[in-house]
Amino acid sequence: ALYNCNGLPFSFYVQFQSLDYDNIENQLFLEEERRMSYLGFRCLEISRWVVCGWIGFLTGLIACFIDIAVEELAGFKYQVVKENIEKFTEVGGLSISLLLWAVLNAAIVMVGAIIVAYFEPIAAGSGIPQIKCYLNGIKIPRVVRLKTLVVKVCGVICSVVGGLAVGKEGPMIHSGAVVAAGVSQGRSTSLKKDFKIFEYFRRDTEKRDFVSAGAAAGVSAAFGAPVGGVLFSLEEGASFWNQMLTWRIFFASMISTFTLNFFLSIYHKNTGDLSSPGLINFGRFEGDSVAYNLYEIPLFILMGAIGGLLGALFNILNYWLTIFRIRYVHRPCLQVMEAMLVAAVTATVSFTMIYFSNDCQPLGPEHAEEYPLQVDSQTHATLTPNTGNKAKTSEVLLFCADGEYNSMATAFFNTPERSVRSLFHNQAGTYNPLTLGLFTLTYFFLACWTYGLAVSAGVFIPSLLIGAAWGRLFGILLAYITPNSAAKWADPGKYALIGAAAQLGGIVRMTLSLTVIMVEATGNVTYGFPIMLVLMTAKIVGDYIVEGLYDIHIKLQSVPFLHWEAPATSHWLTAREVMSSPVTCLNRIEKVGTIVDTLSNTSTKHNGFPVVVQPAKLCGLILRSQLIVLLKHKVFVELARSRLTHRKLQLKDFRDAYPRFPPIQSIHVSQDERECMMDLTEFMNPTPYTVPQETSLPRVFKLFRALGLRHLVVVDDENRVVGLVTRKDLARYHLGKHGLEELQLAQT
C-alpha cells in the first residue's frame, strides 16, 4: 500500500523528501575545496570514472544473472511439465496437464509476490516510475537500498519463470540505479559495512549523478542500447547538462552492455563473441534493399494513431484497476493471492486458446534455421517429445501433427522476448490472422491486469508483444487488401516492428530515448525515421486522452513531480503568489531550544531554514539535516568556550550521517542545553539563490529546475526574507482542461 490518493478511503500521505542538487557551499566545504590540490581534484575525477566502471560492470552482471537464472529455471520447469504431460496424456486427462501447469505457475509467482508484498513493497512493478521520481529530485523512501535490489532481482525471476505477461527489462533500470547508489557511497547501511572510500560522494549532488549512470547502465543492459540509456537518463533526470557527466554515464552504459555480452557469450559457449548486446535483441532487419517506401509513411502514421488509442485504453483500464487495488487489495496477503490468481488465469487462458485454435502450420525448412543472431539454448519452447534436434527452433509443436507446429502456442508459450522476435522476423504466412487477433486481444487484457501486481515486472516487453501482434496483423490485412501488389507488402515483420513501437509509445509516452532504444535494439538506423514518426503520433494521440502509464502511477502517489517547464499560461503568477509564507527563519546565533522546537514542530516539518541577522536580513540557509548533526554533536557556543580541546566539527561528520539522518525525536537535549546558543555561521550556506517577489513563475521555475534546487528564498528589495519556494509550491500548478489548475500534493 504505497499509494496515497486524494479522496480514496484508504489513502495516506507519504512524506516525500526532495533531493538537494545544489551544493551546500558553507565554510567547511569551501575550506576543504580550497585545501584540495589540483592533484586531489584529478584523483576525485578518476574515482568518479572508476565508480562508473563498477556500476556498469555490476549492472551487467546482474542482468546476466537474471537472464541465466530465468533460462535455467524455465528450462527446468518445462522439463517437469513435459514429463508429466506425457504421463497424464496416456491416462487421458488433458485437464490434469492444465491444472499442473496452472498450479506450478501460481506457486512460482507466489514466491515472487510474497517477497515483494511482505519484505519490500517498493520493489513492485518495473521501478521506472520510482527512478523517474528519483532523477527528478524526489527522495522516495527505500528506493535505492540493497534489500530492494535483492527483492527486485528475485522477484523478477519468479514473475518471468511463472509465465506472467511481463518482461525482465524494466526492473533492470531500477537495479542499475540501486547498484549505483550503493557503489558510489562506498558502504552499505543494510549490511552495516563502511569501506571508508568515496566519502566525498556522500551527498545528494554526487549520488544523483551516479544514479543517472546506473539507470543508463540498466537500460543499456536491458536493450543493448548504451546511447538509448544515456538519453533515458538525460530525458528523465538531467537538469543541467554536463559534458563530463554525460560521458561518464555513457561509459557506464557501454561497460554494462559489454559485461552482459561477455558473460552471456561464455554461458552460451562461444566466448568472446561480443556482437549480441542486451537482454532483448530484435534481430537484424535487412535483406531487402528497399526498406520502406515513401507511400508507406501515412500507413505508419495511422499505426501510430492506433497505438496511441490502444495505449490510452491500456492506461485507462490500468488506472481503474490501480484505484480498485488501492481501495480493496491493500493487504499483503490479498496482493499475493491476486498475483497467484493472475498467474493461474494466464496459464489457463493460454492453454485453452492453444487447444481450441487449430492453427497448425507446416514446419518448413526455413523454420528449422536460426535467425542470424544469438539464440539462447533454452529448451522450454519444445513441449512434445518429437522435436528432437529441433530443440532450438522457436516454434512450438503442441497439439499438432508431426511436421507441423501450433502458431498460437508459438505466440503464447515462448518467452515474450522470443515471441517478439518471431513476430518481427518470421516469414509471411507463418501466422494466421485469426490467431494473431485473438492473441492480441487476450494478451492485451492479461498484460493490463498484470501491471501493478505486487510482483517485480516490466511492461516494456508485453507492450512490444501486443504491438507486434497487431502490427503484423495490420501488415497481413494490407497484403489481403492489395493482392496484386502483394510483393510490396510481403514483409509483415516490418509492420510488426512499427506496431510494437506504436503500442509501446502509446503506453509509456517516451520519445527521444525510446526511438533510440528501438533503433539500437534493431541494430539498424534505417527504421529510425518511421519509428520516430510513429512514436510522435502515438504520443500526440495518447496524450489527448490520458497521460502515460508511468505518469499515471506517479500522479496516483501525489508526488511533487516537476516537469520541464512551467505551464505556458502561468506568466501572470509571481513568486509572491507561489511562495510559502511566512517562513520560519533562524538567527545566525540561535538558542538551542528554539532550534529544537522548530525542528520538532510536526505541523510544519520544514527542511530548510533561512538564516537571518536582525532585522530579517537574509544571510544564509541551513538544512534540517545539518541542524540535526549539529545538535547531535552538541556544537554549542558555550561548550566550545569551556572545552577548548573540543574537536571541531568536520564535513566528515555530516557525510557519515548521510543519508539517514536521525529524527529530531531521537536526539536528547537537556533543559540546560536548551539555554545554550548555536552559531550557524560556519555551517549555513552563506549564498543561497534568491529571487525578488516580482519574479514570474516561469522564471522561478527555470532557476529552480536548471539548478536542481530544493529551496529558493524570496526576498524583498531590502534583502529581507519574505518567503520560500519549494518543489511542492511549483509542482502544484498544472495545465488542465480549464486552464491553470492547482493540484493537491503530498507534503515535501
Added chain:
Amino acid sequence: ALYNCNGLPFSFYVQFQSLDYDNIENQLFLEEERRMSYLGFRCLEISRWVVCGWIGFLTGLIACFIDIAVEELAGFKYQVVKENIEKFTEVGGLSISLLLWAVLNAAIVMVGAIIVAYFEPIAAGSGIPQIKCYLNGIKIPRVVRLKTLVVKVCGVICSVVGGLAVGKEGPMIHSGAVVAAGVSQGRSTSLKKDFKIFEYFRRDTEKRDFVSAGAAAGVSAAFGAPVGGVLFSLEEGASFWNQMLTWRIFFASMISTFTLNFFLSIYHKNTGDLSSPGLINFGRFEGDSVAYNLYEIPLFILMGAIGGLLGALFNILNYWLTIFRIRYVHRPCLQVMEAMLVAAVTATVSFTMIYFSNDCQPLGPEHAEEYPLQVDSQTHATLTPNTGNKAKTSEVLLFCADGEYNSMATAFFNTPERSVRSLFHNQAGTYNPLTLGLFTLTYFFLACWTYGLAVSAGVFIPSLLIGAAWGRLFGILLAYITPNSAAKWADPGKYALIGAAAQLGGIVRMTLSLTVIMVEATGNVTYGFPIMLVLMTAKIVGDYIVEGLYDIHIKLQSVPFLHWEAPATSHWLTAREVMSSPVTCLNRIEKVGTIVDTLSNTSTKHNGFPVVVQPAKLCGLILRSQLIVLLKHKVFVELARSRLTHRKLQLKDFRDAYPRFPPIQSIHVSQDERECMMDLTEFMNPTPYTVPQETSLPRVFKLFRALGLRHLVVVDDENRVVGLVTRKDLARYHLGKHGLEELQLAQT
C-alpha cells in the same frame, strides 16, 4: 584575417558580443504573455515544429545539392582530363598530363578561394569552431548570414572538386546553422525580405534553440547520424536540457537525413530506397559472427594512444601554420595564391607517388562487385579507357596492365569518402603496406597544410582517411607478426575503422557525439565499445600534449569561450574578485543625455546596465540594444505627455530591430532632447538574477552557464549594485600548468 592573437604583430581585436539566452521579462513581454491564450501557446509550439521541419528539409536539400554538384563537376573534370591524357600520352608527355591536372585543380580551387577570401572570410574552414562559439553563446559577426551560406556551399564544392585533401561534411554543420537562423526569423536581412512570420522567435533565446537544431540537422545530413547530430548540438551548446527542445532537434535531424536520402535516391534512379543515409556512409561491418575479441581491446587502446599522438602532432603543426598565416598570409590575394599552391602541390604529389609506386594488384572478381551500400554513379574513378563496364568499381587502373589496378591511385584519386570505404572494406591483401605507409605520410602533411586555408572545407574526412590508412597498416603488420594465427587478424578493415576513430578523436577531441556519429555511420552498434575506448584514449593522450584542433582555433581568436565548469581549484575566488567594478548604472528615470553619453563611451562599451533607484538599490537591468530602440523611437517622458496620441512602443519594435541594432552614432539626439527624461520601468528586466559578493566562482559559473546569462549583477546585503559579472570575467580563468591562470581575452 579574422584571427586576433595576443602578441602577434598583425592582430586586431574583434568585438565579440554575447548572446542573451535569458529572456528579458520586462512589462511589455509579460503583458504579451499574459494576453496570450492557451491556444496561442499551442500555435507557437506548432510553429516551432514547423520551423524545425523546414530546417531539416532545407539542410537536407543543401547537402543533396552539394553532393550532386560535386559528383557532376568532378565527373566532368575527369572526363576532360581523361581525354587530354589520352591525347598527350600519344605525344609522349606525361609531364603535360601532370601539368594539365595541376593547373585544372588549381583553377577550380582558385574560384573557391576567391569567393571566400574576398567576399566572406568567415566562410573559411569547416565552420565548426564558429558554430561551437555560437552555441556557447558568442555572437560571431556574420556567421549565420545568407551570404555566408552561399559562399560556404560554393566554396566547399570548389575545394572538393579541386582535389584538395578536404571533406564536405564539416561545412554541412555550418550550413545547417545558417539555414536555421534564416528560417526561424521568417526574414532575410541580406535579401531585404520580411515574411512577417515567426516574429515571436526574433530574440536570442529562440534563435539559439533553432540554430542548435540546424547544426544537428547538418551533422545528421553529413553522416546519416540523427542521434549523433542531437548529441553534437547538446555537447556543444546545451546549457539547460529541455525535453521538448531536444525532441524538436531530433525531428529536424531526422527530416534532414530523410530528405537527403530521398532526393539522392531519385538522383541515383532508385527512387524510394531510403536505406542509405548521409553524405558519407562507412558501409556495413558484418560477416563474421565474432566481431572482435577481448584480447584485441589492448590493441585498440594502443591504437587510441597512437591516434592521440598523431592528432596532437597534427594540431601542433597546424597551430604553427596558423600563426604563420596570421603573420604573413593575411591579405586576400596571398590567401588565394596559397590555396592554389596547395592544390597544385596536392595534384603533383599524388601524381608522382602513383607513378613511382608500382603497387599493381590483380583485379579479382570480388573487386568488380559493389559493397552492399549505395554507390554514387560517379565516373571519376576511372582514368583509363579500358575500364568499360567496371566504371562503378572504386579501383583505379592507372599505370597498370589490364586486369590489374594501382592501389596507390585507388587511395589517392578516389573521393576521400570512397577511399575511406575502400580501406574499411576491401579484402585483406588489397593494399601493399609500403603504399599505405607512404600514403599516410603524404596525406597527413597535405591535410595539415590544407586546414586553415581560405577555402570552405572540413577536416573530418581527411582525418578519417589518415587514420584508416595507418589503421589498416597496423592490422596488416599484426597479421605479419602473428602468422600462425593469421585467420584471426584476417580483417584489416576492422583496424582501419579503429584507426580512423583514433585519428579523428586525436584531432578534434570530441567524445560522446563522435562515438555515436561513428556508430551510426557504420550502422552497427557492435563496434560502439571499442570506438568509445579508442576515442577516450585518444582524448586523454592528446589533451596531455595540446588542445583539440577546434579549441586551438577558438583560442587563437581570443573568444571568451565558457567551458562546462569552473576550473576545479577556483573555490577561493568569489564574485567580489571576479566581477567588473565599478558598474555604470542608470536611474529608473534617467536623463536622455546621460544615456547617450553612456552608450557613446567607447572606452567601456558595456552592453548591459543595472537600473537603480537611489541610493544604488538594484531594481532592474536594461540592455544597450533596448536603449537604442528607445532612443530611436524617442520614448521620452516629456514627449509622451505632450503627444497623448503617441503610439506606445511595443515588443514588435524591438523584434523588428533584432538582431542588427543600429550603432549609437547613427541615432541623432538634439540638444533639447538631451534634457528630456526617459522612464525605463516598462522596458527593463525588473528581476535580473543576482548573487551576493561572497558567492564562490564555481557557484557563479554554474548559475551563469546553466541559465545562459549575459549579465549577472553582484549585490551587497542591502541589495545595492556592487559589480557585474559578464562572460569575459568568467572565461578568463583557466587551469594551466601552474594552477589557475588568467587569460587575456577580447572584449565582450
